[in-house]
Amino acid sequence: GLCFANNKGEFEGVRVNRVEGNRIFPASRIEITPHTVLYRNFDFEFDKRLSRPSADRRIDVEITLYAVPGGYALYMKDECGNHTTIREDVPHETARTPQQETQKKQLGKLGTTAYSALKIDIDLPDNFFIPASVLSKLRQKAVESLDRVRRITYRTEKRQEEDKTVCYPQTELSYLGNVSNRLAEQFYREHGVTRIDPAFEIKPSRGVPLMFTRHCIRYMLGICKKTPAGSKFPDPLTLLYKGQKLQLHFDCTACEMTLQRME
Structure with missing residues (x-):
């Protein structure tokens, strides 16, 4: 589109x-x-x-349905340890047929929520009949409550404080350090760098490579220096780009090509 x-x-x-x-x-x-x-x-x-x-990514939850005086309660716990309990007052009524599988099926209908039922326990002292509307209400309220609990208990990872006692591996930085603002310069000086050259775009340096690349024009043209054909084309090579002449140097040991502006 x-x-x-x-x-x-x-x-x-x-x-x-x-x-x-x-x-x-x-x-x-x-x-x-x-x-x-x-x-x-x-x-x-x-x-x-x-x-x-x-x-599809879901959060596993464990669900337990149990009886309380004058009604039923639903306990829901997620894989991170967050949990909630919801109560619904409704008269206890003994069923004529087994209800556990139907109750598990109803409580496991988590649909488009972020949760997936890993385990459902029906912890009732008798074979009670609970209307589907009551089970659905318990489930929906438990999901909403668990969402609130997860938002409250969630803690974002905070950035660790900088250890200014750690020294940078180098004490001098050339233009390749790409230091282009005062904050970058301050950072390096705090970590032991004593000489810092500005980035190339801040202060262009003469006679230095503009680019380091693994892409090798010699290899692409079939004249790699490691092959007999490569000896016919000695270094450096020149690349003409939009009227600008660039000198190409090849370091076969490091398998690297550099571009340098010709003065």
Whole structure:
């Protein structure tokens, strides 16, 4: 799915059938002017993955139903140890047929909640008949109460305080340290760095590499220095990019290529 602002300033969207290279084939005809900014607002594959059972995450809970004077109580405990108890007043009534399996099934209907019933115990002194509406009410109230308990007891992890006694492994930093503001400089000085060069974008250095990369143009062209064909092309090589000449150096031991601006 793509969306964009049309000529009237209205937000408009369209589904995409397929993409081939840099060509997009929309599902319906659209009026769009060149250079319009497109925004992606629907990812079919991502949405499909989220709809699979593997994307479903639930919190296991243990549920116990027991009798209290004048009614019933439902105890619910999650896997983190949070728990709650809900009571509902209703007369005790003996059933004519076994009720435990029906009661477990009713209490286990946690639907779209964040919980999944790991264990359900029916701890009643007799085979009581409890209306489905009462069991449903107990379950819903227990879920709401447990949600509140979890919010109250949840504690976010706090960032540990910085240990300023720890020394940085180096006492000097070149432009490669990328120190571009006073807070970064303050941090390094507090940890024992005595000489700090500013980042390249703050103070350009002459005759230094602009980029370090594992991508090797020699290897891509089939002229790796470790092969016979590579000996025909001695270092350094020159790359022309938008009128700018860049010198390429190759460190085969580290399997690394560096780009340096030619003065």
